[in-house]
Amino acid sequence: MPLKTINPTATKAWEKLEKHYQEIKDQKMVDFFAEDTSRAEKFQLRWNNFFVDYSKNRINSTTKDLLLALANEVELKDAIEKQFNGDKINQTEGRAVLHTALRGKDKPQEVKETLQKMKDFSQEVISGAWKGSTGKAITDVVNIGIGGSDLGPQMIVDALQYYRNHLGVHFISNVDGDHVMETIQDLDPETTLFIIVSKSFTTQETITNANTVRNWFLKSASKEDVAKHFVAVSTNLESVKEFGIADQNIFPMWNWVGGRFSLWSAVGLSIACAVGFDNYQSLLDGAGKMDEHFRTTDFKDNIPVTLALLSIWYNNFFDAETEAIIPYSQYLQKLVPYLQQGIMESNGKSVARDGNKIPYQTGTIVWGEPGTNSQHAFFQLIHQGTKLIPCDFIGFKKSLHGNQEHQDKLMANFFAQTEALLKGKTLSQVEEELKGMDAEKASTLKPFKVFEGNKPTNTLLIDQLTPETLGSLVALYEHKLFVQGVIWNIFSYDQWGVELGKQLANGILKQMETKDFSKPQDASTQSLVKEYLS
Numbered sequence: 441m442p443l444k445t446i447n448p449t450a451t452k453a454w455e456k457l458e459k460h461y462q463e464i465k466d467q468k469m470v471d472f473f474a475e476d477t478s479r480a481e482k483f484q485l486r487w488n489n490f491f492v493d494y495s496k497n498r499i500n501s502t503t504k505d506l507l508l509a510l511a512n513e514v515e516l517k518d519a520i521e522k523q524f525n526g527d528k529i530n531q532t533e534g535r536a537v538l539h540t541a542l543r544g545k546d547k548p549q550e551v552k553e554t555l556q557k558m559k560d561f562s563q564e565v566i567s568g569a570w571k572g573s574t575g576k577a578i579t580d581v582v583n584i585g586i587g588g589s590d591l592g593p594q595m596i597v598d599a600l601q602y603y604r605n606h607l608g609v610h611f612i613s614n615v616d617g618d619h620v621m622e623t624i625q626d627l628d629p630e631t632t633l634f635i636i637v638s639k640s641f642t643t644q645e646t647i648t649n650a651n652t653v654r655n656w657f658l659k660s661a662s663k664e665d666v667a668k669h670f671v672a673v674s675t676n677l678e679s680v681k682e683f684g685i686a687d688q689n690i691f692p693m694w695n696w697v698g699g700r701f702s703l704w705s706a707v708g709l710s711i712a713c714a715v716g717f718d719n720y721q722s723l724l725d726g727a728g729k730m731d732e733h734f735r736t737t738d739f740k741d742n743i744p745v746t747l748a749l750l751s752i753w754y755n756n757f758f759d760a761e762t763e764a765i766i767p768y769s770q771y772l773q774k775l776v777p778y779l780q781q782g783i784m785e786s787n788g789k790s791v792a793r794d795g796n797k798i799p800y801q802t803g804t805i806v807w808g809e810p811g812t813n814s815q816h817a818f819f820q821l822i823h824q825g826t827k828l829i830p831c832d833f834i835g836f837k838k839s840l841h842g843n844q845e846h847q848d849k850l851m852a853n854f855f856a857q858t859e860a861l862l863k864g865k866t867l868s869q870v871e872e873e874l875k876g877m878d879a880e881k882a883s884t885l886k887p888f889k890v891f892e893g894n895k896p897t898n899t900l901l902i903d904q905l906t907p908e909t910l911g912s913l914v915a916l917y918e919h920k921l922f923v924q925g926v927i928w929n930i931f932s933y934d935q936w937g938v939e940l941g942k943q944l945a946n947g948i949l950k951q952m953e954t955k956d957f958s959k960p961q962d963a964s965t966q967s968l969v970k971e972y973l974s
């Protein structure tokens with residue numbers, strides 16, 4: 441059973457919400473709309489190129505007031521200021537969390553300098569002024585990194601492919617050697633540039649992949665040629681140098697930027713190469729504008745705060761297990777895997793800030809795929825399954841290539857799904873539909889064709905997919921997860937949970953090399969490793 445115990449940092453609001461939940465939980469959204477003709481206007485937000493409709497939620501004005509009271513009781517305003525001001529809010533690692541400083545108007549000097557270096561470098565590579573070791577211009581750029589050093593740049597490069605130039609941009613992340621070979625086998629070492637991205641420069645996958653790629657490169661080139669084909673982004677300058685990267689080819693990053701929030705730093709170098717520095721700058725500006733909105737707008741009109749509170753409402757009171765994010769744009773096919781790291785690595789915690797075990801649910805599980813494809817895959821379960829799955833629908837008013845017929849069909853589906861999830865289909869509607877059918881057959885079919893409806897959705901309607909709107913959209917979700925972390929009273933910016941597997945993998949690797957199985961290990965894992973080695 442989901443845990444519902446009161447959050448001790450917000451007892452008053454939490455208790456009131458629990459009581460209110462009991463009153464409202466069986467009510468139908470369609471009745472809310474029938475009772476209040478101005479409901480749609482009441483629960484919508486307009487900001488820049490964003491229009492957010494959250495009226496299709498199982499809330500009324502009281503719910504909204506109580507959720508806002510919750511935000512106030514946990515002193516959200518103060519928490520936001522602490523983050524933006526650079527307090528060491530990542531307490532378990534003793535670090536500030538300042539990805540917002542990478543995209544604000546007043547950037548620190550070191551950020552400005554790094555941006556200038558990224559600008560100069562990306563322009564040289566794009567224009568062909570940067571020559572490979574044999575004097576040829578670069579045709580392909582390969583980003584070698586994993587987690588935050590891969591997912592962000594990869595998602596943005598894919599999302600902004602409309603804005604791309606002639607460079608082929610590729611990503612190597614998995615330590616799976618087949619993935620590495622499939623990526624490099626058709627590349628020409630003379631015209632390929634590798635960007636090794638690792639905040640720590642100790643990550644097993646990235647260092648292994650970087651070594652493999654360097655060896656592949658050295659088959660047809662000399663050590664001196666490495667400087668023309670390898671650059672690195674890291675906080676660990678010493679290890680980068682040890683790897684053999686020339687000083688001038690190192691792009692710094694800082695430990696006050698979390699890996700999963702690092703695409704706004706030099707980790708975004710492959711983005712700048714793929715779409716040009718000006719577009720990268722617009723991406724930063726879009727994120728900066730959302731930061732401003734988040735920091736300065738009253739909570740009742742604040743998009744990230746509103747979406748975060750709604751998510752808490754379903755997670756902690758309706759016991760929703762997951763949330764779906766459905767972008768109606770094929771360009772955003774990598775958005776969800778990217779957000780999964782941001783959201784689930786940040787808020788997948790079960791210990792409160794005081795070190796005690798948390799007695800309530802945290803950490804939203806997010807998943808999703810672009811529409812309309814997902815309508816033909818998992819939407820059946822959202823419409824008629826037994827689970828409550830709140831969904832965010834993200835769509836754009838204008839397409840990039842025109843094709844109005846396609847755009848209208850895409851968006852008709854986009855609107856229709858939230859309508860269907862809201863209204864469902866009643867028994868009498870089904871009966872009406874089955875009129876004329878053989879009575880016995882109709883009566884057998886009836887129960888299967890009923891849709892309960894009353895499934896909550898948020899609709900984010902954005903003018904067009906541009907570097908700027910994309911920047912704002914990503915920053916929106918970053919702030920949403922931050923607000924949830926504050927309410928759940930957890931530390932959102934560490935990730936101790938990924939360490940154990942890494943440690944054990946090193947031990948197993950040693951076992952494989954030495955065939956020494958004397959160290960105690962569970963019987964299942966041991967027999968699997970032995971089977972692998974047999």
Ligand SMILES: O=P(O)(O)OC[C@H]1O[C@H](O)[C@H](O)[C@@H](O)[C@@H]1O
Binds near residue numbers: 935938
């Ligand atoms: O950039 P790196 O230091 O190589 O780290 C890459 C990734 O490693 C770990 O798994 C962390 O959990 C991620 O947050 C991080 O993005």
